[in-house]
Every structure is written in structure tokens, then in C-alpha cells.
Amino acid sequence: MRIGQIASFLGVxxxxxxxxxxxxxxxxxxxxxxxxxVLVFDPSGFHKSGRSSVGVARQWCGRLGKVDNCQIAIxxxxxTQHEHASVDVRLYLPKEWTTDKQRIEKAGVPxxxxxxxxxxxxxxxxxxxxxxxxxxxxxxxxxxxxxxxFRKALHDLNERYxxxxxxxxxxxxxxxxxxxHARTGDPKARPWIRIDQWVAARESDEWTEINVRDGAKxxxxxxxxxxxxxxxxxxxxxxxxxxxxxxxxxxxxxNRIVKxxxxxxxxxxxxxxxxFYRVAKAEHRIEECxxxxxxxxxxxxxxxxxxxxxxxxxxxxxxxxxxxxxxxQQGKTNHSGDHCATDPQRRISxxxxxxxxxxxxxxxxxx
Numbered sequence: 017m018r019i020g021q022i023a024s025f026l027g028v029x030x031x032x033x034x035x036x037x038x039x040x041x042x043x044x045x046x047x048x049x050x051x052x053x054v055l056v057f058d059p060s061g062f063h064k065s066g067r068s069s070v071g072v073a074r075q076w077c078g079r080l081g082k083v084d085n086c087q088i089a090i091x092x093x094x095x096t097q098h099e100h101a102s103v104d105v106r107l108y109l110p111k112e113w114t115t116d117k118q119r120i121e122k123a124g125v126p127x128x129x130x131x132x133x134x135x136x137x138x139x140x141x142x143x144x145x146x147x148x149x150x151x152x153x154x155x156x157x158x159x160x161x162x163x164x165x166f167r168k169a170l171h172d173l174n175e176r177y178x179x180x181x182x183x184x185x186x187x188x189x190x191x192x193x194x195x196x197h198a199r200t201g202d203p204k205a206r207p208w209i210r211i212d213q214w215v216a217a218r219e220s221d222e223w224t225e226i227n228v229r230d231g232a233k234x235x236x237x238x239x240x241x242x243x244x245x246x247x248x249x250x251x252x253x254x255x256x257x258x259x260x261x262x263x264x265x266x267x268x269x270x271n272r273i274v275k276x277x278x279x280x281x282x283x284x285x286x287x288x289x290x291x292f293y294r295v296a297k298a299e300h301r302i303e304e305c306x307x308x309x310x311x312x313x314x315x316x317x318x319x320x321x322x323x324x325x326x327x328x329x330x331x332x333x334x335x336x337x338x339x340x341x342x343x344x345q346q347g348k349t350n351h352s353g354d355h356c357a358t359d360p361q362r363r364i365s366x367x368x369x370x371x372x373x374x375x376x377x378x379x380x381x382x383x
Contacts, residue, residue: 033331063084064086068122070123178280239264259281315330
């Protein structure tokens with residue numbers, strides 16, 4: 017196939033990437049599926065120049081750490097004790113795009129596409145693939161956890177979540193006695209307090225140490241704490257009861273706190289701190305998935321400006337990532353002591369035999 021044909025296949029041909037995406041999810045579940053798996057949502061930016069690339073706008077780009085001209089993709093990752101992989105992606109279209117009919121037509125955006133927030137796109141991916149991928153948790157960074165309605169939506173779906181939240185999130189501690197009026201003796205509402213201020217007021221004996229693993233300089237230890245709280249909803253009223261989880265990391269040599277992460281969860285109060293830490297650690301794996309895609313299979317290296325070209329490149333990159341994962345797993349299971357004599361008649365096994373994508377045209381209809 018010539019370069020021109022490849023470019024046409026990726027950027028112009030109207031084949032539907034969604035059936036391939038469905039098969040990718042099934043293959044990921046087959047390769048690394050686990051009932052204790054964690055589904056993770058994370059936005060990632062692609063720096064772009066100009067205005068023609070679909071979805072490009074001046075917006076916050078985490079990769080650059082500032083507001084700049086970029087595209088934003090929302091990735092859904094799957095993390096288990098076996099491995100981690102990106103399984104789906106949605107392109108975020110700012111309102112300036114969805115309200116500009118001429119612009120979206122030029123970029124090939126499907127007719128009827130409406131504005132959706134990053135959180136709505138995440139729920140869309142969960143609805144599409146959540147039943148296929150065995151999991152017991154939903155996780156995400158603080159951009160995902162900061163909105164109460166998103167946490168409530170997951171709670172109403174009976175999804176157990178652990179979502180990072182910003183340090184200025186306001187909570188009410190349900191494990192302290194409510195104050196009372198001095199004259200009437202009637203209970204008053206517990207005060208609202210920022211979570212970083214609440215943490216700063218804790219005594220040293222309130223923290224629980226978890227020995228995560230043995231490191232080169234000794235055991236790696238994190239300090240954790242949990243508390244039943246309520247946070248404010250979008251109407252500045254109390255939301256449902258949640259577990260507030262704090263995980264902080266201490267520099268062993270300097271004996272100082274180097275990082276503190278804050279989370280809210282709808283898990284039961286008897287959930288262990290070690291389980292919370294496991295899920296928090298899984299949340300960081302999505303960044304590794306995206307970085308692996310960008311560094312090993314060219315996830316961010318594309319020149320297509322239109323809708324179909326962008327999605328074609330993304331799904332094929334995610335499939336390539338899974339291929340590398342499966343190959344690495346097979347390499348680990350091969351016995352290093354197998355040094356049998358070379359046999360020219362010996363059949364060479366297909367390295368991708370366990371990773372077959374069932375995709376035929378015409379595309380099946382999707383509901």
C-alpha cells in the first residue's frame with residue numbers, strides 16, 4: 017500500500033471506527049480482565065497551531081500546564097493487577113465548535129453532534145463499555161472528581177468510585193458532634209471547611225501508615241486517613257454521605273511531606289485504607305497508558321484535521337498498544353531455558369494469534 021493510499025484510508029475513508037473499538041474492549045477484557053479492575057477517566061491535551069484541526073481551541077492543556085491552543089481527548093483506561101490499557105477515547109468539542117455549523121461541517125463532524133462536557137463524555141464511555149469490562153471501581157483525577165453531579169451520577173449507577181478532588185473542596189465532618197445554640201441547646205449545622213485545612217488540623221497519631229513496598233532505600237511508606245463527610249452540591253447544599261480519603265507521601269530522608277492527594281468516595285466505611293490506596297495507585301496508571309501510546313505507537317503524531325481521521329488514528333494507536341501488551345505478556349511466559357535445535361520445518365507461531373480483530377464491511381448498525 018502506497019503512502020497516498022494509507023493517508024486516504026486513515027484520513028478520508030468513511031469506515032466506522034466504533035466496531036473496532038468494541039472489539040478492542042473485548043480483547044482487553046480477555047487479555048487482562050479482572051473482577052477487581054478499575055476504570056479510570058483522564059483528559060489529555062494535544063498542542064496544535066491554527067484553528068482548523070477538529071476541536072482545537074484555547075483551553076487548559078495539562079500536558080503544557082497552561083491555557084493554550086490544543087485539542088482535548090478524554091480517555092477511558094482499564095487497570096488490573098495484570099496490566100493497564102487505554103480502551104476508549106472521546107474528542108471534546110468546545111461550545112465554540114458545536115455552535116458553528118460551517119466549522120463542524122468542514123471538519124467532518126457528524127450531523128447532530130451536540131455539546132457534551134468532559135464528564136458527560138466519560139459517562140457515555142462507561143455506558144458503552146462498562147458491562148463488558150469487569151471492574152469494581154471507578155477512578156479519576158481531580159478534574160473529574162471536582163463536580164458533585166458527576167460523583168452523584170456514578171453513585172446512582174451503583175458504581176463505586178474513588179475520585180480525586182481539589183484542595184479547596186468544602187466538606188462537613190460527620191464524625192464530630194454538631195455544635196449547639198448557646199441559648200436553646202438546639203443543634204446547629206456543622207461548619208464547612210476546606211479539605212486542606214481539615215487535614216492540617218489533624219494530629220500525627222490520627223494517620224495510618226501503609227508499607228507499600230520495599231524500595232532501594234528501605235520500605236516505601238505512605239500515610240493515610242479516612243473520614244465520613246458530606247460535600248457541597250451545585251446548589252451549595254449537602255450532598256450524599258461520602259468517604260473522604262487522604263493519602264500523603266513523605267520524603268524518607270528529609271522527613272517532610274512531599275505530596276498530599278485528596279479523594280472522595282461512595283465506598284462503605286469499612287473499606288480498608290490499603291484498598292483505597294490500591295485504587296488511588298490505579299488512577300495514576302492512566303497517565304502511563306497515555307504516555308505509552310504517545311511514546312511507543314505515535315498516539316499524538318498525526319496530521320489529520322478532520323473528525324474521521326482523528327478517530328481512525330486514535331483507535332488504531334490503542335490497538336497497537338494492546339498488541340505490545342499481549343506480546344510482552346507472551347514474552348514473560350516463554351521459558352528462557354528453551355534452547356531446542358533449529359528446525360526449518362518447525363512452524364513459527366503467529367505473534368498476534370490471540371489478538372484478532374473481527375471487523376467486516378459493511379459496518380453493523382449500532383444502537
